[in-house]
Amino acid sequence: MGPSVSGIASDRDGAAPLPAKPRARRIFEYKRAIPWTWALGLGISIWVLFFGLWEIASVRGWVNATFMPAPHTVLGTLYVMLAERAFLTDIMVSVYRIVVSFLAASAIAVPIGVLMGCFRVVDAFVNPFVAAWRYLPAPSFVPLLLMWFGAGEGSKLALLFIGVVFFLATLVMDHTRAVRTELIETGMTLGASRRQILRTVVVPAVLPNILISMRQMLAVSWTYLVIAEIVASTTGIGAVMMRGQRFLHVDEIMAGIVVIGVLGLAFDFLFRFAHRLLFPYLQRGNN
Amino acid sequence: MSPLPESKIAPAARRSKLAVRGVGKTFQFSGRETIEAVRGVSFDVMENEICALLGPSGCGKSTVLRMVAGLEEPTSGAMTLDGHRIEGPDKSRGMVFQAYTSFDWLTVQQNVEYGMRINKVPKTERKERAARFIDLVKLTRFRNAYPSQLSGGMRQRVAIARTLANDPSILLMDEPFGALDAETRWQMQELMVGIAETSQTTLLLVTHDLEEAIFLADRIVFMSRHPGTVRENLMVDFKKGRRFQSREQMIEAPGYYELEKKIMHLMRDESRRDADSAAGQAH
Numbered sequence A: 001m002g003p004s005v006s007g008i009a010s011d012r013d014g015a016a017p018l019p020a021k022p023r024a025r026r027i028f029e030y031k032r033a034i035p036w037t038w039a040l041g042l043g044i045s046i047w048v049l050f051f052g053l054w055e056i057a058s059v060r061g062w063v064n065a066t067f068m069p070a071p072h073t074v075l076g077t078l079y080v081m082l083a084e085r086a087f088l089t090d091i092m093v094s095v096y097r098i099v100v101s102f103l104a105a106s107a108i109a110v111p112i113g114v115l116m117g118c119f120r121v122v123d124a125f126v127n128p129f130v131a132a133w134r135y136l137p138a139p140s141f142v143p144l145l146l147m148w149f150g151a152g153e154g155s156k157l158a159l160l161f162i163g164v165v166f167f168l169a170t171l172v173m174d175h176t177r178a179v180r181t182e183l184i185e186t187g188m189t190l191g192a193s194r195r196q197i198l199r200t201v202v203v204p205a206v207l208p209n210i211l212i213s214m215r216q217m218l219a220v221s222w223t224y225l226v227i228a229e230i231v232a233s234t235t236g237i238g239a240v241m242m243r244g245q246r247f248l249h250v251d252e253i254m255a256g257i258v259v260i261g262v263l264g265l266a267f268d269f270l271f272r273f274a275h276r277l278l279f280p281y282l283q284r285g286n287n
Numbered sequence B: 001m002s003p004l005p006e007s008k009i010a011p012a013a014r015r016s017k018l019a020v021r022g023v024g025k026t027f028q029f030s031g032r033e034t035i036e037a038v039r040g041v042s043f044d045v046m047e048n049e050i051c052a053l054l055g056p057s058g059c060g061k062s063t064v065l066r067m068v069a070g071l072e073e074p075t076s077g078a079m080t081l082d083g084h085r086i087e088g089p090d091k092s093r094g095m096v097f098q099a100y101t102s103f104d105w106l107t108v109q110q111n112v113e114y115g116m117r118i119n120k121v122p123k124t125e126r127k128e129r130a131a132r133f134i135d136l137v138k139l140t141r142f143r144n145a146y147p148s149q150l151s152g153g154m155r156q157r158v159a160i161a162r163t164l165a166n167d168p169s170i171l172l173m174d175e176p177f178g179a180l181d182a183e184t185r186w187q188m189q190e191l192m193v194g195i196a197e198t199s200q201t202t203l204l205l206v207t208h209d210l211e212e213a214i215f216l217a218d219r220i221v222f223m224s225r226h227p228g229t230v231r232e233n234l235m236v237d238f239k240k241g242r243r244f245q246s247r248e249q250m251i252e253a254p255g256y257y258e259l260e261k262k263i264m265h266l267m268r269d270e271s272r273r274d275a276d277s278a279a280g281q282a283h
């Protein structure tokens, strides 16, 4: 780099300008942002590595092909399932269950969590209830839900709802509590009423963290979905996997797992994208 | 507490803005445990005056300020602002905290407009006032920036503009420059003098920085601890009713060192008393 480019030192005093010498980028840097091309490349490589090793292990016969079919077999089966066996309908059923139950759970949990985080009276009233439910494993309600709702959609949606709502409320409560008191008091000394503070200070302050909590709970929601569909359903990804198990079609089970993984990644991406879009003020320049 | 020598406090033309009368605060912990934070605190802040609450850590400066703001209720005594009894927080007593309180989801402009929007100031007036106060704190270039893109000093200026634009009757500040480096702190203090002149603000400021108190204040209320009481109510006489525009001016002014020495003496005395009482308890 020439002195004209560096533009650092003025040589008015006769000293030679010191050319800027960028340090070579090292691979491991604490907490330093990396170029998005690196991130993309690294993200893809781990999957290539994973499937590559799996493929090699299958082709070489290191694993039993019946219990561990090769990736290309799984992908082939997935194609057949999608093209000839209306697997897409099952996928849509599962996605529908996730979305509906998750929206319902969020619509209840977020307002309650915010109010619990703001007001001790709400906390004292609701928390003993929520805390107890959180310790009860949601799947233990399956027999009960089956009796109440039968084998229809109701029982699955109810399980997913129960599995998410209490945890999400607690997460939202913790984040709301963490909203700094000074922000609320600033609002008060500017003349805001309690209701205005809730709307114009607390909610905007906690919203980014609410979205993060929802993203975390959505992953949990998938767990309950598969449980619900395995034990009590004839439709959905979980049910298809269960049928695969009955007929020893390991490739079908794995195709189901792949689809759940891909969908999980897609939802996660959507949440990240929404986060970036909704909260531009959280973005800071790198370095 | 002896009555304040009224004649020495201020020119007769000045009216008392804030009156604090025999205010005490005892904090109650769970169970029977209590802490008496302040006791029998009385002082006045005159119209357009800058008053500094000074004293050692833990003497109850913040507690007094928070009671004036209405964020804390006194256990005894009373306070009035413009003759009205203080009850709960409202827009007449805007507060700037030591911790940054900019609303991160709003731009500088929106932050400064916040109070006016809450109080339903018409849009055109709101925009115009916000622009004026953003200009006053020299942030016009950053009016569309988000707080996360600003330095600590700039954020504090946003908070000051936001509070002033809301037209409070008195501005309350709790160690507003405590988190800033020395150079930025000086700049902010000099800026504050200019702002006080321009906006004719009455200001009650908590600080434990002796020079900050002398530079900014027309009156210094020196507090002593265990429990927090007013030890001295000092007029910063050597300024002769003027305010300095820069710290250099202040340091060169006759009388500055005498006042600084006097207050330093008070501070030393406080720490000696603390040491004595600690020793007394040990035996």
Ligand SMILES: Nc1ncnc2c1ncn2[C@@H]1O[C@H](COP(=O)(O)OP(=O)(O)OP(=O)(O)O)[C@@H](O)[C@H]1O
Pocket: B027, B028, B035, B036, B037, B055, B056, B057, B058, B059, B060, B061, B062, B063, B064, B208
């Ligand atoms: N919310 C509270 N609950 C219990 N005690 C409190 C509370 N706030 C203040 N105190 C007590 O009151 C006393 C005075 O505290 P305060 O914060 O007013 O002091 P300060 O002069 O502002 O000190 P500093 O210069 O360190 O900020 C302290 O002993 C403190 O422990």
Ligand SMILES: [Mg+2]
Pocket: B061, B062, B063, B174
């Ligand atoms: Mg304090």
